[in-house]
Amino acid sequence: MLALAFAAIFPPFVGPNSLLNAFLQALTLATQLNGQYRITGILLILGVLGCLLIFVGLILALVLFSYGNRATWTRTVVLLSVVGMLVATVSLFDYSGDFISEIVTVTKVGFWPSLKFFGIGYFISWIMIALALYSSRKVPVSAVQEFKLPVAPSPTELIPMGYSALDNLLFGGLPVGAAVVLTGPPCDEKKLIVRRFLETNLRNGRPCILLSSSLDAVTDLIPKYRKELQVIICHPQAETISNFDSIVKLKSVDSLTEINLEISKALARLPSGKRSVLCLDILDDVLLDHHERARRWLMDILGRGKSTRVTYLATLNPAMHSDQESQAVLETFDGHIELFEGEIQVRPKLIRVKKLAGRKFLDEELLVRRERIQE
Numbered sequence: 001m002l003a004l005a006f007a008a009i010f011p012p013f014v015g016p017n018s019l020l021n022a023f024l025q026a027l028t029l030a031t032q033l034n035g036q037y038r039i040t041g042i043l044l045i046l047g048v049l050g051c052l053l054i055f056v057g058l059i060l061a062l063v064l065f066s067y068g069n070r071a072t073w074t075r076t077v078v079l080l081s082v083v084g085m086l087v088a089t090v091s092l093f094d095y096s097g098d099f100i101s102e103i104v105t106v107t108k109v110g111f112w113p114s115l116k117f118f119g120i121g122y123f124i125s126w127i128m129i130a131l132a133l134y135s136s137r138k139v140p141v142s143a144v145q146e147f148k149l150p151v152a153p154s155p156t157e158l159i160p161m162g163y164s165a166l167d168n169l170l171f172g173g174l175p176v177g178a179a180v181v182l183t184g185p186p187c188d189e190k191k192l193i194v195r196r197f198l199e200t201n202l203r204n205g206r207p208c209i210l211l212s213s214s215l216d217a218v219t220d221l222i223p224k225y226r227k228e229l230q231v232i233i234c235h236p237q238a239e240t241i242s243n244f245d246s247i248v249k250l251k252s253v254d255s256l257t258e259i260n261l262e263i264s265k266a267l268a269r270l271p272s273g274k275r276s277v278l279c280l281d282i283l284d285d286v287l288l289d290h291h292e293r294a295r296r297w298l299m300d301i302l303g304r305g306k307s308t309r310v311t312y313l314a315t316l317n318p319a320m321h322s323d324q325e326s327q328a329v330l331e332t333f334d335g336h337i338e339l340f341e342g343e344i345q346v347r348p349k350l351i352r353v354k355k356l357a358g359r360k361f362l363d364e365e366l367l368v369r370r371e372r373i374q375e
Contacts, residue, residue: 049084052084053080053081053083053084056077056080056081056084060077060080157175157176158170158172158173158174158175158176159173159174159175159176159201159206159275159277159311160172160173160174160200160201160204161173161174161193161196161197161200162196162197162199162200162201163193163196163197163372163373164372164375165366165372166193166337166351166366168362169351169352169353169361169362169364169366170353170356170361170362171359171360171361171362174311174313174335174356175311175334175335175356175357175359176275176309176311177305177306177309177310177311178311178312178334178335178356178357179302179305179306179311179312179314179332179333179334179335180311180312180313180314180333180334180335180336180337180356180357181283181313181314181315181316181329181330181333181335181336181337182194182313182314182315182316182337182338182339183315183316183317183318183330183336183337183338183339184317184338184339184340184351185317185319185339185340185341186317187339187349188370189339189349189368189370189373190315190339191217192370192373192374193339193373194279194281194313194315195217195218196373196374197277197279197313198210198218198221198229198277198279199221201277202221202225202228202229205228205274206228206274206275206276206277207228207229207230207270207271207274207276207277208225208228208229208230208276208277208278208279209229209230209231209232209263209266209267209270209276209277209278209279209310210229210230210231210232210278210279210281211232211234211259211263211278211279211280211281211282212231212232212233212234212279212281212282213233213234213235213253213281213282213285214233214235214281215233215235215237215238215240215241217231217233217281218231219241219242222244222246222247223244226244226245226246227246229246230246230248230266230269231246231247231248232247232248232250232259232262232263232266233247233248233249233250234250234251234252234253234259234282234285235250235251235252236251236252238250238251248262248265248266250262253282253285253286253289253290254289256286256290256293256297259282259286259297260297260300260301263278263301263304264304266278267304267305267308267310270308270310275309275311276308276309276310276311277310277311277312277313278305278310278311278312278313279312279313279314280301280312280313280314280315281314281315283298283314283315283316283329284315284316284317284320284321286298287316287320287321287325287329288320288321291325294325294329295325295328295329295332298329298332299332302332302333312333314333316329316330318330334355334356334357334358335353335355335356335357336353336354336355336356337351337352337353337354338351338352338353338354339351339368340352342367348367348368349367349368350365350366350367350368351365351366351368352364352365352366
C-alpha cells in the first residue's frame, strides 16, 4: 500500500482543477488539424489517463487487500497501477538527452507544468511497486486455502466431514470409532460444518444420531432421511416439532439418566456392521447444568460408542465455561478441531486440527468460507 501511495503522489499531479484544465486543453489540441499539436494533445491525454489508472489501481488494491485477503487479485490491480506508470512515463518523459539524467527528470510537455523535482519520484515509485508485487505473493493470513491430499487413506476406515478442505487437513476424514470435538464461538460456520457432516454421511448411507437443543437443526433432513437419521431434541418447545418416528422429544437436559436411556435406544437401533455417526450438539447445555457430572456422563456415552465403532462429533464453546471444566471435557475426546477468528482487521474464520486420535494430520490453519463448506 505504501508503494502505491508513492506511485500516486510522485507522478505529475497538481490538483483536480489543474488536471481537468490540462485534460480539456489536450482534447482541444488533439482535435486540431495541425499534426504537431495533435501529437502533443494525445500525449497529454495519455498522461492524464496514466495518473487515473494509478489511482484506480490504488483504490482497488486497498479494497481487495482489506476484504478477503485475495493476494492474486491484489497483484492484478497493482499491475493496473504499473500500466498507469508506463503510460504516464511514455507521455511525460523526454529521453532525448543524457540517459541517466533524463530518467530522473520530468520536462515540460505541452501545457503540462514543469515538475522536474518529481522525476526522482518516478524512480522511487518503480522500485516500490516492484517490492509491492513481490510482497503480495503470499496471503497476509497464515491460512491454507486449498491443497491436494498428500496421502490417500483407505476410505473404508475414515468418516468424511463433508467439507473437502477440512477433510484434506484430516487426510481424508475422521478415524472410525473416534470421538472428536469441534470447538469455537457460536457462528454460522460451525453450524454449517456440523450439518455438512451429517448430510454427507446420510447421503452415503451411514446411519446418524443427532442430540441437539436446536429446534431447526436438521428438521428439513428428517423427512428425507427418516430411516437413517435419529434425532433427540432437548428443548422446552420440543412438542412443537412435527411428529416423526425418528424424533425423540425431551423438554430439557435436566435428567442425564433420561438422555442416557434415549441414547442407548438409538444405539440399539443402529444396523450392525454399518459405520455410524453420532453428533453431540448439547454438550454446552449439559456442562452448564451439571458441571462435574457432565464429564462422567460424557465418558460413559463415549465408552458405549467405542464398543459399537460409532464415530462421534461433539460441539463446544469453551468461552461459556471455566477453563478447568473446558479442559477436563477436551481431554475426554480423541480429537480436537478448533474454529477461531484470525487476529487481523477483517477477523476471518480459521480452523485447525489440534489432535486426532494418534493419527497424522496437517498442522495448518484453514481459511473457512461458507460457500466452500456447502460445495
